[in-house]
Amino acid sequence: MDFRIERIEYELRLAGRGKSVKTSRAAKDISSHWSSAKKDGFMQKLIDMSWENPQCTLESLLGVCGENAAITDEEFTYFMGVRYDGDPPSHMETLTIPPSTWAVFPKVSDAWKHLYTEWLPASGYELGNTPCIECFYPPKHKPRNELWVPVVQKQ
Template sequence: MDWIKNLNQVIDYIENNLTGEIVNDEIVKLAGCSIYNFQRMFSYIADKPLSEYIRSRKLTLAAFDIINSRERIIDIALKYGYESQDSFARAFKHFHGVLPSTARNQTVQLKSCPKISFQITVKGANDMNYQIEQWPAFKIAGIRKHISTADAFQIIPQIWDTAWKDGTMSKLLELFQKADYRPAGFIGMAIGGQWGNSEEMDYCIGVTNYVDHPSCNYVPVPEGMEELDLPQATWVIFNADGELPDAVQKIYKQFYTEWLPNSGYQLEDLPAIETFMQDNRQEVWIAVKQK
């Protein structure tokens, strides 16, 4: 499959540049999707962030260099992109449990992160309820926060918690009562790829306030909020009913490991949308395009 081939080409590129510069634009070209979408996909398939995988591979190879060569530790640190011997020593100890000097001078147990290889595994044990729709352009009114990508899983629940406490959700509920449009319910949306960059992203909480259709009336944005425009696109929409966050995370993992490789589609460079309704009903909207 082309998708699997693309993923393995990215891994080969990373492997060949662990002692050099890993350029996001090259990953984008090889993967055929934005750097944000690739990072998101990688984390669900590999069960670890891309940045952690790269760091682990570098520290694995660095340990071999320390044991098998007489290179100075500072030179090995610089070789794998660390600015100082101290920062390298801290990272090395965090990963391996011992300092580089200890690994060189004593017989100790070290960790190893092997090179990842992607392949298709046909499972078929879990059904996925989805539909593919050509959806017109639409607008989302709400708030958005600029956050570190690495801290997203910790910060996003805090953003929701604050929104319930500071009156934001009350305003959105009033808006929702005036604009009951799809994507329905309260929307959570991580804005990355062409909308941001690999280190930082925006997270939006909002409600659909307009769909570009003759039957739809525009509902103005509440004071203190902003409006985001999304273009006409093809969306695959998954039912993700169940307890949060497991129900939604399960959909993403199945999408990247099972649905997408077998679908004949590839990712469109648009943010994924999560919709939250009553009684643990959720949908995940992911923009795709035919290969």
């Protein structure tokens, strides 16, 4: 699998909203949440907040999966948001992710298919204690999306 390692040395402060997702239906539920966000204008609000003043690699629409990378519960919160340092609008929540090291994979759907069963066992890394982040970049960005997985080197 194609990947790169990135280190973000500061806290990521995100603004957005969380939605409950059943782990067994995650792909379908998450897709439905993004479709609803597009229809009700929430996605455009996130875009307007994110792309005005890029400051880091994670300038995109972000989908934060649960509380840590090992999603083992029957249900988790999927947080749709953007990196945002100001006070969020009143209808949004905040989420803070500590400084972390990330394995970054192009193409979110391909990465999820192979992450736990193929890449992780052979990688020399183990999962970190923060959530995975799906990044959906602005138009014309290559790649169009990436999966950021928190990792630490195996001892």
